[in-house]
Each structure stands twice: as C-alpha cells, then as structure tokens.
Amino acid sequence: MRDLSEQEKFWQGDFGNQYVERNIGQPLVAASLAMFAKALSRAGRIDSVVELGTNAGNNLQALHQLLPQSELFGVEINESACVQARALGIAQIWQGSLFDFPRERTYDLSLSKGVLIHLAPELLATAYAQLYALSRRYILIAEYYNPAPVEVPYRGNSGKLFKRDFAGEMLDRYADLHLLDYGFVYHRDPQFPADDITWFLLEKRP
Structure with a gap:
C-alpha cells in the first residue's frame, strides 16, 4: 500500500473535516443542480456517473435529481464526508484517494468539481489519467x-x-x-450562485 502524499493527508484529516461542515446544505445542492442542468444539456443519455472527490454528496444529490435513472458512484478520501454521502442512500461511495480508485469499469460520465484546484500540480497528470480512463464518453x-x-x-x-x-x-x-460545451457560474448570480466556477464538458470521440 502506497504512502499518501502530504496533500492527501491534509484533506483526510481535520481540515478536510472542517471543509465538509462548511459545504453542506440545500442551497449548495440547488446551485449544483442548476449548473449540471446547463453543463449536461448537450450530452446524450447518461446511465452511470463517477465523481472523484464527492465530499458529503451535494453533487450526487443534484445528479440524482437531474438523472434519476443513473447509477451514481462517489470517491472520497475523508471519512466524515463518506459517512454523510453514504447516508444519502443514492450512490455507492468508495473511501480512499482518487488516485487509488480501481479502474474496474467505465462510466458514461466522469466528474471533477472543486477537486483539481486542490491538487498539487505534480499530481494532476495522474488525476487527468483517472478522469480519462474512467470515462466511457463524457468528462465534466x-x-x-x-x-x-x-x-x-x-x-x-x-x-x-x-x-x-x-x-x-x-x-x-x-x-x-473534444470540447462539447463550457460555461461560467458567477458568485453573484441572483438565483444559483456558485463561487465563480467555470465548467467544461469534454467528449471522447473516435
């Protein structure tokens, strides 16, 4: 078993626990739902989703509402977040580093939201490889x-x-x-603010 990086331990520990407590609540779920509705509007049918860095499950709740037929999977390193995400009863949650998540199958959509920004630059190539390998068609x-x-x-x-x-x-x-679509969510959006997030929907094409 490999040793976790300093950064992985950081999110696994107390700081990660505090992040979980700051980032829960229905307004955040509603904002995620509004963003996903736009971001996936040009995508075809999505029957399975894997999210790398699920936290307490806000995004999975939004996706469950938007894509009720989809099989949802989450990957999360923080134990407290995993407990809360599992308690939702809407997704299979795998506890551990996104770098260690096994590539046993592919999913119609692989997803990263507010996760890559927190990775050390030298880890990004491996994170990209995970997003790519786990995706059957779309990457958000x-x-x-x-x-x-x-x-x-x-x-x-x-x-x-x-x-x-x-x-x-x-x-x-x-x-x-290929870039299929992209957009921006302004933190002063009057209905669904989302901390100046820019989203990109990528598609694998032959």
Missing part, C-alpha cells in the same frame, strides 16, 4: 479557471489551491477528447 470538469497556472492562498495555507486551464491541459493530452 468544474473548477477555478485561469489561462496560466497560478497558486492562491487558501484559508491561511499555501500549496492547497491552484487555478489553471485544467480542461485545456486534458484536451492537449488526449487527442480523442
């Missing part, structure tokens, strides 16, 4: 965008929040990926 990336990589101080911590063109890097890395 919803993160903080910046045209060039930049680090941002995060609640008094350094090396824990980065902005960059995650989707562009995946498009450059995998020749069969």
Whole structure:
C-alpha cells in the first residue's frame, strides 16, 4: 500500500473535516443542480456517473435529481464526508484517494468539481489519467479557471489551491477528447450562485 502524499493527508484529516461542515446544505445542492442542468444539456443519455472527490454528496444529490435513472458512484478520501454521502442512500461511495480508485469499469460520465484546484500540480497528470480512463464518453470538469497556472492562498495555507486551464491541459493530452460545451457560474448570480466556477464538458470521440 502506497504512502499518501502530504496533500492527501491534509484533506483526510481535520481540515478536510472542517471543509465538509462548511459545504453542506440545500442551497449548495440547488446551485449544483442548476449548473449540471446547463453543463449536461448537450450530452446524450447518461446511465452511470463517477465523481472523484464527492465530499458529503451535494453533487450526487443534484445528479440524482437531474438523472434519476443513473447509477451514481462517489470517491472520497475523508471519512466524515463518506459517512454523510453514504447516508444519502443514492450512490455507492468508495473511501480512499482518487488516485487509488480501481479502474474496474467505465462510466458514461466522469466528474471533477472543486477537486483539481486542490491538487498539487505534480499530481494532476495522474488525476487527468483517472478522469480519462474512467470515462466511457463524457468528462465534466468544474473548477477555478485561469489561462496560466497560478497558486492562491487558501484559508491561511499555501500549496492547497491552484487555478489553471485544467480542461485545456486534458484536451492537449488526449487527442480523442473534444470540447462539447463550457460555461461560467458567477458568485453573484441572483438565483444559483456558485463561487465563480467555470465548467467544461469534454467528449471522447473516435
């Protein structure tokens, strides 16, 4: 069994627990539902979804409402978050690092929302490989965008929040990926604010 990185231990521990408590509630689920409705509007039928970095399950709740026929899977490193996500009873939750999640099958959609921004840059290639390998057709990336990589101080911590063109890097890395749609959710949106998230829907094509 491999040793977890410092960053993985950070999210597994007390800081990760505090993050879980800050990021639960129906307004967040509603905002995620509004974003997913737009982000997936050009996608075909989606019968299975895997989310890397599920936290307490806000996104899975939104996806369950939007795609009630879909089989949902979540991957989460923090034990407290896993307990809460499992308690929803809507998805299979695998506890552990997204880097260790087994590639035993593929899913119509693989998803990362607010997760890649918290990974050390040297871990991104492996995260991209997971998103790509687990996807049968679609990949949705919803993160903080910046045209060039930049680090941002995060609640008094350094090396824990980065902005960059995650989707562009995946498009450059995998020749069969194509940009199907993209959009932005402004933190001052009067109905469903979502912390200035930029989303990109990528599709695998022959």
